[in-house]
Amino acid sequence: MKKFFVLILCIFYLLGIVGCFVNEKEEGLSDRRPMIMVNDKIYMDTGNEIPVEIDASAILGTITSSVKNTEIPTQNGESNFGNVGTQYAFYKEGLVVLLQNEWIFFEEDK
Template sequence: MNEEFLLQAVGHIDEDLIAEAEEYRPAKRPSLRRPLAGLAACLAVVFGLYWGMNNLGMGSANSGSGSAASGESQQNSNSGITDNSQGSGGDVCPAIWVDGQLYWSTFQAISGEVEESAILGTTTYTDGLPDEDGEANFNREGTLYARTDEGIAVEIDGEWVLFTPDGP
């Protein structure tokens, strides 16, 4: 193909076709930006709510209404469990049910060792107050408990913590 051939080919185009080509506008394709922006906004709201519930204590059973700020909840460095007195926004003091009796945590570590023969078993978990032997409302994985002269000893974080029938 040379220039002369191209010039002849272009020269034989009908004027109506040239006018039609000048007026031609391609059809617009639908934009995906608007729906994707809406989807991104929805996901941002969902993740924001999820983060808020997990990190700000919203929606959890243990959140209470400012109990940590008012001093109702104190961490005992010896026991690894939280002292929540009954009636503080639904929180319950750690308790265990043994031989038809409810024992409450004193948050005090027992001095000395607990004899292996005194161990009664491993606790099972309940969300509310225990009402069956070996049931406890702390430590979902279960833990050893034993009878002592002072009451019931429960092994928590490698230490034996005293539980007595005296309520919180």
């Protein structure tokens, strides 16, 4: 009887370890690159800071809504990284978004 009880405990222990491993793997794969939708196009964060001053007249708008970081935005002005109210503007072949007082370059997703 003692061996049976130990066997049951070992099975539960192994199931717990496997369950934690599967959960961690799924969470790691679910995060998407930060992105924003503007003019029905998705722009992806490059992580590159652009040292420019954007004129107020060049501002296209602000982030108006946000989806989870695991999702892709489906509406113009929507991001998957939060920051509702943050300004964005076209810049060269992409878009710049004002994050923490720095203009960050977003490239068009092709």
